[in-house]
Amino acid sequence: MPRRWIHLAALFAITLPLLGGCAADTKNAMRVAASTDSAKGIHQEQSVRGVSPLVDKHWVQDPRNYYETQNVVINKAVSVPILEYHEAKYVPGDIATLKPGQFLSEIEWLHRHNFHTINFGQLYAAMYHGYKLPPRPIILTFDDGYESVYFNVYPLLKKYHDQAALFVIAGYTHEKPNRKKEFPNLTIPELREMQASGLVDVEDHTMTHPDLRTLSESKAQYEIHGSAQVLEKIVNHPMLFFCYPDGGYTQETISLVRKAGYLLAVTQNGGYANWRQGPWTLHRISVLDFTTLQDFAKKLSPSLS
Numbered sequence: 001m002p003r004r005w006i007h008l009a010a011l012f013a014i015t016l017p018l019l020g021g022c023a024a025d026t027k028n029a030m031r032v033a034a035s036t037d038s039a040k041g042i043h044q045e046q047s048v049r050g051v052s053p054l055v056d057k058h059w060v061q062d063p064r065n066y067y068e069t070q071n072v073v074i075n076k077a078v079s080v081p082i083l084e085y086h087e088a089k090y091v092p093g094d095i096a097t098l099k100p101g102q103f104l105s106e107i108e109w110l111h112r113h114n115f116h117t118i119n120f121g122q123l124y125a126a127m128y129h130g131y132k133l134p135p136r137p138i139i140l141t142f143d144d145g146y147e148s149v150y151f152n153v154y155p156l157l158k159k160y161h162d163q164a165a166l167f168v169i170a171g172y173t174h175e176k177p178n179r180k181k182e183f184p185n186l187t188i189p190e191l192r193e194m195q196a197s198g199l200v201d202v203e204d205h206t207m208t209h210p211d212l213r214t215l216s217e218s219k220a221q222y223e224i225h226g227s228a229q230v231l232e233k234i235v236n237h238p239m240l241f242f243c244y245p246d247g248g249y250t251q252e253t254i255s256l257v258r259k260a261g262y263l264l265a266v267t268q269n270g271g272y273a274n275w276r277q278g279p280w281t282l283h284r285i286s287v288l289d290f291t292t293l294q295d296f297a298k299k300l301s302p303s304l305s
């Protein structure tokens with residue numbers, strides 16, 4: 001495919017969702033673009049599609065903070081902490097939860113120390129296309145799509161005007177609340193409301209949350225590609241960012257994720273995300289119920305120096 005058509009496909013991939021266009025066509029355009037260039041290495045075909053519509057408007061509208069290059073330019077200076085949260089309420093005995101008031105004190109700490117929450121579109125654009133990030137950028141991620149995010153996190157995102165990404169298990173999405181479960185999942189209306197706010201980006205965490213390392217290629221394909229088709233219909237935008245269940249992946253898994261058109265993927269390997277890890281095995285920093293504010297500050301100390 002000629003380069004200009006690849007760019008056009010990418011451009012449609014971002015403008016159609018903005019116009020409320022057909023998500024399926026959008027995804028197809030993206031898949032074509034991704035697979036066409038896969039033999040040529042890093043995302044040269046994707047120069048615009050990671051930038052919008054997910055980018056925070058404030059930074060896009062100010063030309064001093066934003067510029068875009070036509071070609072891939074890996075910015076080796078980009079090093080961003082991606083925080084990894086799960087259940088946003090306290091469940092004693094389960095460390096992947098949060099103590100009462102914990103997230104509030106963490107988000108207040110971030111503001112006191114001049115951190116700016118960004119989204120994955122901004123990170124991708126900064127890593128590969130010359131996008132300039134705000135000072136002390138940080139990404140908040142919540143895995144598995146628990147309903148506690150809607151009640152305990154979303155109100156604080158609105159109050160402080162912060163962003164977060166949700167990695168949602170497509171097969172667990174449902175219309176009505178399931179609050180008899182110990183860990184209720186978000187409903188489809190809640191997912192749509194949060195995505196529409198512009199503060200929350202819903203992204204992909206497979207269909208059923210299996211260990212991808214143990215699956216046949218066809219089953220892994222279903223988990224990685226099929227889940228995107230489900231989630232795209234719910235939030236009406238292409239799935240561009242992926243999270244491996246329990247951080248498990250192989251080279252084959254990475255290849256499937258890349259071919260499926262995801263721009264970036266995150267793991268449970270600890271530390272700041274940077275270009276050395278490659279786009280599909282970015283590291284994260286986990287926050288658990290025993291993480292004190294002192295621990296939290298220590299994990300983010302590289303940003304303060």
Ligand SMILES: [Zn+2]
Nearest residue numbers: 143144245246
């Ligand atoms: Zn998970």
